[in-house]
Amino acid sequence: MAAPFDLNDDGVVVIIGTGAGGGVLANELAQRGVSVVALEAGGRYLPEDYINDEWDSFGQLAWTDPRTTSGDWRVARDFSGLPAWIVKAVGGTTTHWAGASIRFQPHEWKAATTYGRVQGANLLDWPIDDAEMAPWYELAETKLGVTRTGGREGLPGNNNFKVFEAGARALGYQEVHTGRMAINSSDYDGRPPCQQTGFCFQGCKWGAKWSAAYTDIPRGEATGNLEVRENAHVARILHDDRGLVTGVEYFDRDGNLQFQRARIVAVAGNSFESPRLLLNSASSMFPDGLANSSGQVGRNYMRHVTGSVYGVFDKPVKMWRGTTMAGIIQDEARHDPSRGFVAGYELETLALGLPFMAAFLDPGGWGREFTTALDSYENMAGMWIVGEDMPQETNRVTLNHDVTDRFGLPVANVHFSDHPNDIAMRNHAYARGQAIYDAVGATRTLPTPPYPSTHNLGTNRMSEHARDGVVNRWGQTHDIANLFVSDGSVFTTGAAENPTLTIVALAIRQADHIAREMSAGNL
Amino acid sequence: MSKPQTSRGLTRRQLLARASAAGAFVLGAGFVAAPDAAWAIETTHLDPETFATLVQMARDIYPHDHVADEYYVIAVRGYDSAEQAEAITAGIQALDAAARGRGFPSYLGTGWERDRVDILRAMEESPFFQQIRGGLVTGLYNQKEVWPLFGYEGESYSQGGYLYRGFDDITWL
Numbered sequence: 001m002a003a004p005f006d007l008n009d010d011g012v013v014v015i016i017g018t019g020a021g022g023g024v025l026a027n028e029l030a031q032r033g034v035s036v037v038a039l040e041a042g043g044r045y046l047p048e049d050y051i052n053d054e055w056d057s058f059g060q061l062a063w064t065d066p067r068t069t070s071g072d073w074r075v076a077r078d079f080s081g082l083p084a085w086i087v088k089a090v091g092g093t094t095t096h097w098a099g100a101s102i103r104f105q106p107h108e109w110k111a112a113t114t115y116g117r118v119q120g121a122n123l124l125d126w127p128i129d130d131a132e133m134a135p136w137y138e139l140a141e142t143k144l145g146v147t148r149t150g151g152r153e154g155l156p157g158n159n160n161f162k163v164f165e166a167g168a169r170a171l172g173y174q175e176v177h178t179g180r181m182a183i184n185s186s187d188y189d190g191r192p193p194c195q196q197t198g199f200c201f202q203g204c205k206w207g208a209k210w211s212a213a214y215t216d217i218p219r220g221e222a223t224g225n226l227e228v229r230e231n232a233h234v235a236r237i238l239h240d241d242r243g244l245v246t247g248v249e250y251f252d253r254d255g256n257l258q259f260q261r262a263r264i265v266a267v268a269g270n271s272f273e274s275p276r277l278l279l280n281s282a283s284s285m286f287p288d289g290l291a292n293s294s295g296q297v298g299r300n301y302m303r304h305v306t307g308s309v310y311g312v313f314d315k316p317v318k319m320w321r322g323t324t325m326a327g328i329i330q331d332e333a334r335h336d337p338s339r340g341f342v343a344g345y346e347l348e349t350l351a352l353g354l355p356f357m358a359a360f361l362d363p364g365g366w367g368r369e370f371t372t373a374l375d376s377y378e379n380m381a382g383m384w385i386v387g388e389d390m391p392q393e394t395n396r397v398t399l400n401h402d403v404t405d406r407f408g409l410p411v412a413n414v415h416f417s418d419h420p421n422d423i424a425m426r427n428h429a430y431a432r433g434q435a436i437y438d439a440v441g442a443t444r445t446l447p448t449p450p451y452p453s454t455h456n457l458g459t460n461r462m463s464e465h466a467r468d469g470v471v472n473r474w475g476q477t478h479d480i481a482n483l484f485v486s487d488g489s490v491f492t493t494g495a496a497e498n499p500t501l502t503i504v505a506l507a508i509r510q511a512d513h514i515a516r517e518m519s520a521g522n523l
Numbered sequence: 524m525s526k527p528q529t530s531r532g533l534t535r536r537q538l539l540a541r542a543s544a545a546g547a548f549v550l551g552a553g554f555v556a557a558p559d560a561a562w563a564i565e566t567t568h569l570d571p572e573t574f575a576t577l578v579q580m581a582r583d584i585y586p587h588d589h590v591a592d593e594y595y596v597i598a599v600r601g602y603d604s605a606e607q608a609e610a611i612t613a614g615i616q617a618l619d620a621a622a623r624g625r626g627f628p629s630y631l632g633t634g635w636e637r638d639r640v641d642i643l644r645a646m647e648e649s650p651f652f653q654q655i656r657g658g659l660v661t662g663l664y665n666q667k668e669v670w671p672l673f674g675y676e677g678e679s680y681s682q683g684g685y686l687y688r689g690f691d692d693i694t695w696l
Contacts, residue, residue: 052678055665158685159693166696197684205680315695320675322690354675358664366584366647366656367640374664375587378674440696 003227005037010261012037013514014248015268016234016277019092020503021487022268023212024143026228027220028511034518035225037260038217039232039250041269042088045095046214050203054356057202061095063088067272068400071417074449078363083414084453086270090230091213093270093454095203098325099182099210100348100386100498101146103137106130107335108343108388108495114335115342120419121390122300126492127464127473133505140505144182144210145189153185154178155194158322160349163311163381167436168329168347175330179348182210182500183323189215198351200324232258235409237265237281237290237483245290245483251407264514264523266475268486268507271301271456275397275489276412278460278470291460291477291485296470298397300458301416302494305387305425308350308448310361311437312376319351319381327383332432333496341424344496345387347433352382360451373446381437385429386455388496390419397459455499460489474513475506482523486510562593564600568608573615576630577602577655580618583639584656585663587672594669598662599655614651621646 018040026038051057069076087093107114112123141149168176194208220226231253247261275298279289327349400413430447463469466478517523555571581595622630
């Protein structure tokens with residue numbers, strides 16, 4: 001049967017969310033002949049729709065449905081209703097992401113073994129490793145057209161990179177380059193090269209950056225095996241008395257409740273919405289929520305040790321010109337406890353426009369300490385810290401029954417507090433970032449607090465044993481054979497790398513597994 | 524963080540039009556004008572002294588000496604509304620009372636920015652201060668007319684990006 005599919009068609013795989021996980025899974029299954037209905041809460045926006053204006057684009061793309069926050073992270077104070085800056089649209093956050101595409105380091109698949117016991121951390125080894133993931137990473141890099149892999153050239157360095165690179169070299173850093181980016185350096189896969197426009201975060205109007213919105217999604221649809229339903233807000237996953245899922249209840253674009261039957265359900269709504277959906281699907285058989293026999297659904301929320309450093313110089317930099325994040329220093333990504341913390345961090349170039357710089361430089365800040373920094377906006381260079389944070393059971397997504405969305409469903413509360421290891425790592429990174437800019441003559445450096453999260457991980461973590469996590473090595477829930485999780489929420493630990501490449505690699509691998517098991521009659 | 528609110532109920536362009544259309548430099552019933560007549564605006568719900576104090580407060584929160592008053596006026600012009608007037612008036616009255624408590628005739632009657640900043644610091648946790656400060660983050664810095672004053676160039680797609688227009692033109696390194 002070809003798309004569109006009937007609500008009563010119980011042979012389809014229903015995927016909830018169409019981002020790096022769900023969007024890729026949908027296309028990869030469709031390419032393998034599997035019938036797929038993808039339910040996307042947002043609308044469809046393509047390059048001609050994207051807006052090169054920070055606030056207008058935020059209004060167009062960002063997920064601004066209510067969420068609440070708690071914990072001692074500063075986001076809970078400054079942006080209490082906005083724990084994350086992620087996207088509600090077909091293609092999900094692949095419209096917004098910066099394009100940084102780096103593999104985990106081999107040891108990062110085995111964090112518990114490598115780092116040993118860390119007080120207060122809920123570390124666990126992934127049930128998969130570097131050797132197993134290598135071929136899937138290669139497929140992901142080919143799909144995304146990642147620069148500096150597969151013979152593809154690196155991007156040219158912009159002004160912001162040149163300052164960053166000069167400082168890094170002065171300090172003796174060796175692994176410094178314009179990144180492995182899912183942004184074309186030359187024509188690739190029918191998409192043009194980067195035109196150095198800036199506004200990578202607002203959706204690439206050239207289509208030079210890979211996004212599921214204009215690659216995997218339309219390609220899946222072209223097979224006739226994929227139907228994407230936009231503005232479809234999933235409320236609940238239902239199951240039968242055998243404990244297998246039977247389909248998904250969702251509110252359609254008109255607010256009417258629909259029920260789509262399913263052979264398999266894959267949840268890919270990101271690390272907030274995926275656990276929220278499993279918890280909101282609680283039933284008499286599963287009173288603590290679906291797939292939650294371990295009690296780990298929603299727990300171990302990770303967001304990377306982040307923060308930014310801006311350097312002010314006596315001459316112009318114009319950091320906003322060109323690719324936003326094409327610049328990386330990898331020397332600090334190693335695990336080296338002599339620095340006073342376990343795990344490591346990457347430093348990557350970053351630029352914000354004036355409107356977002358005003359909002360994020362020092363939220364709540366005012367007066368001349370704040371405004372004299374902005375006065376030098378043209379002379380600023382910027383970098384972002386991406387480090388591995390410690391999973392903690394108490395950092396978690398729960399249902400807030402006091403706050404409901406427009407459909408009356410309890411919203412996600414996101415509780416987060418830094419682990420001492422996170423704080424030690426961030427302080428180390430701040431000092432190194434400031435030293436980098438000082439080495440090229442900065443007159444002032446600004447260690448800037450973390451923004452609302454963009455890397456949202458954990459909350460349905462992968463584990464060898466059912467007691468330790470929510471899904472197995474395939475992203476299949478330990479408890480329910482035909483229920484899968486397909487997004488960054490399956491991350492057992494966060495590693496130091498931007499997560500999208502790994503989410504994509506896991507989704508391709510999961511599609512291969514699901515299609516094979518369906519053919520074999522096991523699913 | 525809320526969606527951008529350059530103004531409440533008016534677009535930035537409408538505000539600009541209003542601000543310039545009000546240009547008869549009458550300081551009196553319903554009108555506020557800059558001493559150098561660089562801007563003038565007709566208030567409909569706030570009394571002129573209150574509005575002038577609000578503009579000064581906005582500048583003291585986010586002081587940029589190279590940014591003219593008119594941009595601060597635009598940033599706070601939306602508070603001159605039937606819904607906001609009472610709360611804003613009360614907030615400004617509290618500001619003036621705090622100034623008098625420190626021996627000044629009014630908030631505007633202080634001589635140095637430092638004295639006004641001291642008054643603001645003492646009330647920075649108040650909902651009134653936070654409302655004004657929070658509104659300015661977008662009200663001031665999201666005005667496209669302000670961006671060039673900071674060197675920010677805004678969108679570049681319509682000009683083909685910076686690939687051939689200086690994305691890597693730094694020379695001083």
